[in-house]
Amino acid sequence: MSRLLLAPMEGLADYTLRDVLTATGGYDGCVSEFVRVTGSLLPARVYERDTPEIHHGGHTPVGTPMVIQLLGSDPEWMARNAAYAATLSPHGIDLNFGCPAKVVNRHGGGAMLLATPDALNRIVSSVRAAVPVNIAVTAKMRLGVSDTSLAIDCATALAEGGAASIVVHARTRDHGYRPPAHWEWIARIDDAVDVPVIANGDVWSVDDWERCRAVSGCADVMIGRGAVSDPFLALRIRGMMDKSPSAAEWPGVLGHILDYLKKLQGRISSQHEHGRVKLWLSYLKRTWPQAAELHAAIRRLHDSLEIQGVIESALTGMPATPPLRA
Template identity: 80%
Template sequence: MSRLFLAPMEGLADYVLRDVLTSTGGFDGCVSEFVRITGSVLPERVYERDTPEVLHGSRTPGGTPMVIQLLGSDPGWMALNAAHAAALSPHGVDLNFGCPAKVVNRHGGGAMLLAEPEQLNRIVAAVRAAVPAGIPVTAKMRLGVSDTSLAIDCATALAEGGAASLVVHARTRDDGYRPPAHWEWIARIDAAVGVPVIANGDVWSAADWARCRAVSGCSDVMIGRGAVSDPFLALRIRGAMDPTPSGDEWASVLGLIAGYLKKLETRVASRHEHGRVKMWLSYLKRTWPQAAELHAAIRRLHDSRDILAVIEWARGGGSAAWAKRLLP
């Protein structure tokens, strides 16, 4: 059976959402948002804040193994920080060579490094040498910066540098997240390297997962925004739920949203709670039309207690729009 991994999603899948999404079941592992490495060794408290799974055996509350992802461009600093991260006993150290964000790329990090296969090799080799042999060092890449001309060179450089496996997001940096993902390129990379390759990109449904595996030739798949849009996607792929979402599932989704909001209260500043819930709803609208009504009902609300009241009213079978009118 294919292994399924929850992707790192900077600015979206923080610890709390990782907790909620993995609690539904079906995932074999997850990767943290990237921890950015510049010109210093980060203290342990940074990992305890951003990847608090390290305080609990490097597993989410639901028991899913967690890998710490690092992002940076200097081999020396990456190696020193990887050694410190490894001391916290994560289930692996992953290196980010796929982030397309301008704020990261203008400093030479993330997907910009795909223009320099030799530097990729140096970074992975330095990290691999610094991390105990029992902790896997892996890498996540895209197909290139603006084109795919160096895709094979980059994948080969990562594998030869010591990466135990590669996740390939089947787009270039310039593609961003625009469809389609070019799964056929994952097959080419898989044929060129001697390490396992995990396919990533545009898996929104169980049918997409099956097509991705068929085209890429890869058994293992990493799911990102598809899992945010449908938190039961891993279970659908596993055959534990109907492969097609239905309106009957909305009550369960509301329970997840309410739980997410309650957990946010202990993890983030109150001024950010409402924004996180609204962002998640913007993805859920892709799967359930009811999410659009709920999003509209809470759009102008900023107090998490008011938002939770609307959600609980909807969980009881009431209209989210009417719930908003009942608020003081």
């Protein structure tokens, strides 16, 4: 059976959602949201905030291994920060060369580095030299900035720099997240490098996973937004649940949403809790129409305890009675 990895998703798959999704089951590993490196050595509190799995031996609460992802463009500072991050018990250091966000790309980071394969090589080489040999250094890339002309050169630069494996998101930066993902390009990259390649992009269902593997030729697949839209996707791929979602699963989804909200209440500022739940529901709408109804019911609510009452009401079928704040 191939490996299934939960993708890093900036602004979406924070520690709490990683906790909930990996607890659902089926994943062999996960990658943190990127930790941004500029011109300084980041303090421990940054990792404690963004990758609290480091307090559990680099695992999520259910034991799924976590890799810390770094994003930056300066080889020296990337190396220094990777060396420190490697002391925090992660299961690897991943380097982000795929983020399409404008705020990141304006400073030459993320996917913008795909315009200069030599820069990719320098960063990976510097990080690999700074990190103990027992800690894997990996990389995640897209197919290019605006076209695929340098895709093979970029992947080769990463592999020759010391990347132990490469995740390829099968779109360019300019392509964003618009379908389709070009899995055939992953196959070309896999043929060109001597390190394992992991396919990523547009895996929303079991059928997508099967086609992605067939077209890319890759055994291992990383799942991102598909996992957020269907928290049972990994279990479906494993054959542990029905292949297609059904209305009968909605109470289970509600239970996960409630678990997510309760965990958020203990981890982040209350002013952000409602936004996180609404964001997840916006993805769940793709799979369950009931998510759209719940989203509409809480759309104007900003108190997480009121939202909790609505969700609990949906689970029990009783009118919502918001819990009192202490």
